[in-house]
Amino acid sequence: MAADSRSDRYSDSKSMSSLFSTRNTMPFKSYWILAFLLFSVNRCFADDDHEMEEFLKREYSLSKPYQGVGSSSSSHWDLMGDAMVTADQVRLTPDMQSRQGAVWSRMPCHLNDWEMQVHFKIHGKGxxxxxxxGLAIWYTKERMQKGPVFGNRDNFTGLGVFVDTYPNEEKHIEAQKKRYTPRTQxxxxxxxxxxGNGSIAYDHERDGRPTELGGCNAMVRNLKHDTFxxxxxxxxxxxxMIDIDGQHEWRxxxxxxxxxxxxxxxxxxxxVTxxxxxxxxxxSLKLYQLTVLRSKKEEAEEEEEITIPSVDNLDLLRLGEVEEGMSGIAIFFTVLFCMLGFIFLIVIGLVVYSHWNESRRKRFY
Known part of the structure; x- marks a missing residue:
């Protein structure tokens, strides 16, 4: 690595020296154009990698050996319900029916930008x-309240990210002897x-479809490798993002x-079970504080204090979902109207041709 670094620096210095060696022969205008391009490329790389730093915040993190979790006043985490601490994990629920458990941070988070990395495992005999x-990761105004949404209260205020392992809606549709369309399954x-803003309910029977912001499938059960x-x-x-394939790559x-x-x-x-x-x-739950360089415009836009969780253009997001769900009907009517239009053009063509043929015969008399 050191040799590569030295060779890279050598190549860079060689390139810069060649640039300045041709400075006398290069037209003044071309020189400034090249300098501007180099500056723009450097800014692009800076935006991608070098403008953000991360710092582990231990007071908001949970990891081995879980000292005092749920029992010591010095711990930053509380246990609730059927959750228990072992040497290897915090088990929210055992593989038993009708159980629910939780672990909650005692300290509110006042960070502008953050990143949570969750190391978890879901396994059982089923x-x-x-x-x-399934389980859920929360960033909410409320804490330590039992409820039907993966063991937390409904009508919550904040963010919930759910790992849902059971298809309630699919089983409900199968019970009615209906079928999913391939697009919605x-x-x-x-x-x-x-x-959630405190008044939006999670639709358990439909697996949260009406209120979801998006998601992806994740085959996380009974894996021998770590899942994140x-x-x-x-x-x-x-x-x-998820890392569930054992390849140490985020998807x-x-x-x-x-x-x-x-x-x-x-x-x-x-x-909850x-x-x-x-x-x-x-x-483990590891929270990182992100230090991000912002432009003056971004700083001005973010000066406004946020008091209620919300999502911009949420109606447009919902509209896109409706349009996607109606795409089969839309395709049917599109094909139908195209066929009718094609038939209409043929009829018009035949009428025009008959009039032209009749007028042609009249010219011969």
Whole structure:
């Protein structure tokens, strides 16, 4: 690596020296154009890599050996429900029916930009689609409140990222002897995100479809390698990625701008089981503070204090989902109108041709 670094610096210095050696022969205008291009390239690389730094915030992080979690007053985390601490993980629920558990941060987070890396494991004896229900990672105003949304309260205020392992809507449709269309059917487990303002309910029967911001399928059960979830909030942009293939590579799941989350909320993780069950384990929650260089325009835009969680252009997002769901009907009517238009053109053509043929015969008389 050192040799490569030295060779790179040598190449750079050689390039710069050649640039300045030709300075006398290069036209003045061309020199400034080249200098501007070099400056622009440097800015692009700076925007991608060098303008952001991350720092682990231990007071908002949970990792081994979990000293005092849920029992010591010096711990930054509380346990709730059926959650328990072992040497290897914080087990939110055991592989037993009708259990729910949680771990919540005691300290509110006042960071502008942050990144949460979740090391988790979901495993149990149940076969595919015979397990449930899933776990959730939270950044919310409320904490330590039991409820139906993966072990947390409904009508929450803040952000929820859900790892849903049971297809409630699909089973409900199958019970009615209906079928999914290929466009709307999902493969479970499924990761999705939702922002609530305190009055929006999570639709459990439809697996959160009406209020979701987006998501992706994630086959996370009973894997022998580690599984990770990545949540980043920076410049009012929410990004969710997963690493579940054992390749140490992040895969995109959700990337949405215009997400407005207030400061001073709490991080937490919850899980729930019903008639079906799984072990839902948290191995670590690591929160990083992101230090980001902002332009004056961005600083001016973010001076406004956010008091209620919201998502910009949420109606347009919902409209896009409706249009996607109606695409089959839209294709049918498009084909129908094209066929009618084609028939109409043929009829017009025949009428015009008959009039032309009749007038042609009249010229011969």
């Amino acid at each position: 076969k595919k689609n015979l397990n449930g229900d 999902r493969i479970f487990p499924f990761v999705l995100a939702m922002v 979830l990545f949540i980043r909030y920076i410049r009012r942009r929410l990004t969710v 995109d799941c959700l990337d949405l701008p215009g997400v407005r989350l207030p400061q001073g909320y709490y991080f937490g993780a919850t899980a 019903g008639d079906l069950s799984d072990n839902h384990d948290i191995i």
